[in-house]
Amino acid sequence: MTDVIDGKKVAEEVVATVRQGAAKLIAEVGVTPGIAVVIVGKDPASQVYVNSKSRKAKECGFHSVQHELPAETPEDELLSLIGDLNADPAIHGILVQLPLPKQIDSARVIQAISPDKDVDGFHFVNVGKLGTGEIASAFVPCTPAGSMLLVERVRGRDLSGLNAVVVGRSNIVGKPMANLLLAANCTVTIAHSRTHDLPALCRTADILVAAVGRPEMIRGDWVKPGATVIDVGINRIDAPERGEGKTRLVGDVAFDEAAPLAGAITPVPGGVGPMTIAMLMANTLVAACRTAGVEPPRF
Ligand SMILES: NC(=O)C1=CN([C@@H]2O[C@H](COP(=O)(O)OP(=O)(O)OC[C@H]3O[C@@H](n4cnc5c(N)ncnc54)[C@H](OP(=O)(O)O)[C@@H]3O)[C@@H](O)[C@H]2O)C=CC1
């Protein structure tokens, strides 16, 4: 039987550990983990994620602030807010929701966040640490970190001898995911839009990670029997069968085709998405523990 990996349940376990860790930090050293989420503009999908991040932060017992700036906010103003948050001792983690409006250079904004508060793991310092194997002191991007926890649930922590294929090479998902799989001793291939014969490459994968942003692009017959399939894609598509104007979420994998072949597979929704938010909470707790000189829990 195919194992449909319950990301919501694993995420709840992570959040429970975070909540306990936060309570201990508050009780023992009087430090409350603090997170600031910044959103520029009113993209409805972004707003949903940002609200659920703030809700989870409260659930973890964190101090949580949300900054909603108008879409036309100039870059200097955002940089100045980041400067204030960097200097604020009550804030341990800063997340600036991406993408940003076009007048703002996101690379500049990301590099302006203090690496010690970069709970998204996008700053060069954290990217460099992940790339050189200094994972214990890095912040690892939340989506790949959460995806790895799901892989570990199925395959264990040491993935020696397994072939991994990551489809997608973004800085946010594909590249850090490939680095984590490499650190766990997989033989890793990163595929992208210029890759030749993607179906054949995918069929070599014991662990197949889809982070493309194309609804149901990865078909059933691309999946090696028994493979672990991690579907990172979140695509909202029209669902006229549910009524006029209705939509639904699908991944980058054609779930119904792939599930019978896969050994284990993540659904969308309820797979990687909830893990991303849980790992953001985990990274924020770790940030707070580091500033307080307390050993953080292991995830
Ligand atoms: N679950 C979660 O928490 C999160 C989900 N996501 C979702 O994950 C998906 C990927 O996100 P992200 O990495 O930011 O996306 P990007 O658009 O930044 O990257 C997409 C990657 O897919 C590759 N690609 C595009 N088309 C093809 C194709 N036909 N064949 C092979 N490769 C292709 C691109 O290749 P090239 O580089 O050559 O252009 C690129 O490397 C999206 O659906 C996004 O919504 C993202 C973040 C968090």
Ligand SMILES: Nc1nc(=O)c2c([nH]1)NC[C@@H]1CN(c3ccc(C(=O)N[C@@H](CCC(=O)O)C(=O)O)cc3)C=[N+]21
């Ligand atoms: N700086 C930054 N960091 C991010 O981590 C970041 C970002 N910007 N921009 C946007 C993407 C996307 N992302 C998601 C998080 C949770 C779900 C999630 O919880 N999804 C639910 C469904 C939610 C729904 O119904 O819409 C699920 O898959 O079950 C999805 C997507 C984080 N991102």
